[in-house]
Amino acid sequence: MTQALTISCAERVLDAYRRIAEADRPEVWITLRPETDVLAEARELDRRIAAGAELPLAGTLVAVKDNIDVADLPTTAACPGFAYTPATSAPAVQRLVDAGALVLGKTNLDQFATGLVGVRSPYGPVRNALRPEKISGGSSSGSAVAVALGIADIALGTDTAGSGRVPAALNDIVGLKPTLGLVPTTGVVPAARSYDAVTVFARTLTEAQRALAVMIGPDGGDPLGRTWPDDVRLSAPEHPRVAVPGDDDLTPLSPEARAAFRTAVKRLEAAGAETTVIDVSPLLEAARLLYDGALVAERYAAVGEFIAGDPSAADPTVAGIILASGELPAHALAADQERLDGYKALARRLLAGYDALLLPTTTEHPDIAAVQADPVTVNSRLGTYTNFVNLLDLAAVAVPAGEADGGPFGVSVITRAFEDQPALDIAALLTGEQAPTPLPGTGVDLAVFG
């Protein structure tokens, strides 16, 4: 980061802890590291830099969602009874640290990454960075808010149904949801392991992308790990063809949000994109498989036995969802996986001929109190435009796109698997940033020391 060149890593850490104190958002953190510990690491970094060390992320301050291992800090997944303290960091974290990043602590989340609200946690609901009475979105709630408040430069989230994108939209920041398997999920508490991705929040695409670049690459431990194919696309075309939904597919949005979405489409067009209205309802239908069907049984496979052992140890909403999934028959899961394969083929046909699909990131921005009063219905609605993405093996970049209904509005650029860089390029047309250095090249180079 450029700041690292002008002020020392130690100064950046001191600033961050000042902002933490000023912000007074204790619910953001499940484990905040002692300032002295981080400061000592920052000083050591400053010494190495003075001695000529070249670290692409020197002094970058990182917040890590508390379902991702950081060595010697407890991993709780927002369930105190589940906590364990790993001896090693997840590769996603270790690669950032190896590149010069400093971990500030572990952030709050919807327990076991089950939720899109940021309210389902015994560590308290995470208040929105901009409008404290509103939800932060989840499940990567604390990570998104830590970035939005300017405490962390980047934060790691995870995303199965939208957990790395919905909080980005609601806190007016960037969220990268890379292609499944590119960033190892080793050392991450699974939500639904077939559809889990490690994600990055940042205030700019460039910062998010630089972090992602060092995180990508096989680690030898993630059985679902994948590498860039030989024919990977390194950029979007100058005039990308972007599919957009028609009014019928935008009915969950308020009129103001719909107008904000149309403004984003116009902005893309003004930047050179050719947009085409398509019927995205089959994708939104596929989204329903994630929770209305049997795919959710993967959550039981991950932590069901733990919860069944002592249901009172878990958040009641989360326990309800996961324990119910334990009752489903295997043939229903097999049948839903077959349906999902059908939807995947359908999505390939639907998106053929387009470089990306632009959608609103989420539907609305509820108050914390409203979600506490009805913890399931609103949550489901929030995933309308995100749930299908991982199910159908797509990549997504969530970016701010103006305002609606008195708060931030966000859109997502969705692409085929491995088209992460075209997604970033198209997202940059919306934010006005210069498109960052192509990902795959960077990823491949840096994987060597990762």
Add this chain to the structure above:
Amino acid sequence: MTQALTISCAERVLDAYRRIAEADRPEVWITLRPETDVLAEARELDRRIAAGAELPLAGTLVAVKDNIDVADLPTTAACPGFAYTPATSAPAVQRLVDAGALVLGKTNLDQFATGLVGVRSPYGPVRNALRPEKISGGSSSGSAVAVALGIADIALGTDTAGSGRVPAALNDIVGLKPTLGLVPTTGVVPAARSYDAVTVFARTLTEAQRALAVMIGPDGGDPLGRTWPDDVRLSAPEHPRVAVPGDDDLTPLSPEARAAFRTAVKRLEAAGAETTVIDVSPLLEAARLLYDGALVAERYAAVGEFIAGDPSAADPTVAGIILASGELPAHALAADQERLDGYKALARRLLAGYDALLLPTTTEHPDIAAVQADPVTVNSRLGTYTNFVNLLDLAAVAVPAGEADGGPFGVSVITRAFEDQPALDIAALLTGEQAPTPLPGTGVDLAVFG
């Protein structure tokens, strides 16, 4: 086929029906087409050839396993109550017909392709082509025997656990089990759809490979369809590195069969291969997931409701297996799929640095009476060396490799997904055939009219 150039298609059909009568193996067929129908098609073919039509498989006689659709013939899957008559042929069949092949009829199988014995069918156990008191192997029993008896030039099978390879070994013919997804499974009654492949039996690698070449390519209908990757290997190296099992992994074999396997290894070495003994026990362990775990629930998803509706309509052994799989919980399937992904990663590491793995195709050759007396135990053992192949996304070519215990002995060349051509090349070192024209090129060209 070269014969087609010297004798007419009509003469070939007449010969085939003479052989059918001579062989007196009515249990091979569930539906044998009337000779006059096939003859009329042959005469039409002869007219087209005389008029200059170029058909790569002109006059090739094909037998089709009766879980694969042929237009206007019933598809029974060896369960009369399940039968339906499709209006269109499966793409795998249609592509052969378009290339000039003639379908003789539909062959007997272990019901719903559930079995490796060829005994689980209300149409009668299929007797071995060479030793009638012995099993044919299954589930593609009739197809293998039709080829082994010289009635059909090629036959289509399906293979989930070894159904396209075990019968090849027991009837002394070639069985190609291509990479999953290369040949569309559209129009095929699923066994366990994630692991089902359409296979080819023939008496030579060249014949099998020519047929496979026209069958490969996306059809737009199979959601699990795949295409050759850009970096597909078009041949095995001159000195292929072949992994082979040690004695510990060959204990299920008789001493004579073990000696036959060692002879095959020596033959490979004499042909230029470098062999290395590796511990294949992790692969054999993965094999057990197919039936001892919850993956079998895919069979319930495919035909479970039908069987549950009237269990007496099904073979009792088959009904028992499939109905039991209906009782399994979804989280157990999710957990076994996770285990399977772990085994896949393990297999990648185990086979890294090798062009192929050579294994016996099956363990033994039981009498029909022995299998009837104990329909499950022997069946399970027969899949020891085949079950893991589709689970771990590998390709395989089964070829004859001499004799043991008074009958044929067979081995399989197993490669990574998409390395079908290297597998054929290495198999050709064993049979002494010249390696046929590389597959992918042929497949890609012919896919245009397929």
